[in-house]
Amino acid sequence: MKKRIFSTLVLVLSLFLCMGVSFAGEAIKVGAGQPITGRFAFAGKHIHQGLMDSLSYANEQGGVGGMNFKYIYEDTGYDLKRAIASFKKIMAQDNPVMMYGESTGVGKAMAPEINSRYHVVYGSTSFSEELADREKNPYTFVSGPTYSQQFGVLLKYIAAQPKKNNKPHRVAFFYSDTEFGRDPIPFARQLAKKLGIEVVAEEVTKVGAVDITSQLLDLKRNKPDYCIFQGYVVPPIPEVIRGAKDFGLDIKFMGTFWAMTKMLLDKLGPDGEGYMGVSPYSYWYMDEVPMIQAMHAYSKKHHPDVAYRPSSYMQGWFTGMIYVKLAKLCNEAGLPITGENLKNMIPKVQNWDTGGLNGVVSFADSNATATGKVYKAQGGKFVAVSDWIKLDE
Structure with a gap:
């Protein structure tokens, strides 16, 4: 009897591990294939830094439910084949519950497997209408309004x-x-x-x-x-x-x-x-914006020599905010932080005050904010x- 119970527990635990579940006290893993080098590096290196800093900032604020975020990344060089290989490698080795990709091309190429095999929430540099289509790509969101x-x-x-x-x-x-x-x-x-x-x-x-x-x-x-x-x-x-x-x-x-x-x-x-x-975002020099103030304080502490952050950094930071928001919604609902549960939280992001970085955000009819400023x-x-x-x- 004890042997049967033990075997059942092992099986259940194995299933949870395969699903990429984050338990209290463990890390919430976020994987990323970033174009840190290559022809998109002028933006990619800032997106990468923004996402990394946003998750680090969230950890300094206490993380989510006793868990901190762990950022796992590879440089993809803005190369589609290399980016797809990095995606699959990170998923195989680390099994994160959230992933970030370098381009629209990667998102579209990986969409079938994201939906049917990996079940991982996916953000990227893209503002593609197709990637924000909730019916076609329920695990994928864009970090602002689509094009x-x-x-x-x-x-x-x-x-x-x-x-x-x-x-x-x-x-x-x-x-x-x-x-x-x-x-x-x-x-x-x-x-x-x-x-x-x-x-x-x-x-x-x-x-x-x-x-x-x-x-x-x-x-x-x-x-x-x-x-x-x-x-x-x-x-x-x-x-x-x-x-x-x-x-x-x-x-x-x-x-x-x-x-x-x-x-x-x-x-x-x-x-x-x-x-x-x-x-979709406020600019670095807009000192009156609460989230920009928080970013300045973080930067002064960790990057004291940095005088300016471009819009691409804002995109990375805001993507991190979305990851954190989805994890918090899972935690508040008493649900384990899995790709499946995170995906189900995307439509529940309603009237979210982003501290002025992206206004008050709702993922209403699609997995995009439909909000911008002129x-x-x-x-x-x-x-x-x-x-x-x-x-x-």
Whole structure:
């Protein structure tokens, strides 16, 4: 009888271990394949640091239910095959309950196995609409609004602005011929029509295009009031903005998250004045934001020589906040912290005060926040010109 009970206990324990359960007193494992080197390292190294610091900060605040977070990572070099191999290696060796990936490509490639085999909550650098689809990818979330939702925030902002001569706002979409660039465009077309905004031009280029003469001539011909960039980080944005000025065009240029960085403003110099866009996060220099204050205090203690953190760091930090929030919801519900239970907590994140870093967040209709703020460049910094805009309101 005792032998049978012992065998049953061993079997149950083995099942829990295979599921990646975190027990009180143990570590809550978070795995990550980070693009610390490679062509995305300019952002990846900051995302990595932000996520690591966010989890460390949570540990300093007491962790969750007597458990601290353990961050396990590998450098993927922004290489898809290497990133997939790192994902599988970390899952096999450490069996974390949460994972982080370097790109949209990794998320889409691993989605079938995440859903059917690994059952691990997954975040990444991506704001892909597909990855935030709760029905297709219930274990996956994005750390802010999707690219479509970011476009939606900008279009909603534009629709609320005074019209010229009482005529509909005229908007151009300027995007790269990549999955990253094309992702939100179908949604943006539909929403623009719904909001009474005319899409008068769609300019498509290769990433980092140098010759944008034909696109500038098309903008001159169609005379948009606004032009929204998608699928770029820096080039060809400075060339487009300067070229438009040379042509005497009166266009308000805007960008989504990856085109809302200090790096871009530094490249633009004086030509960046008045540039606008949407970001899911507050900026490092916004001292009045409670979570930014907490980040400054943490940085002063652990990284005293750091003077500035870019938006990519904010993305990493906020992702860490989501991991911690999901773990706390499991703990409050009296549930073990497993990938399955963490996944079930994502829709339960409602009206969550993020200390001003990302407004008040709800994962309502998808595994994305649908919330962003519109900023305008003034004196080399971004200043808010809107409150937090919720696309689903």
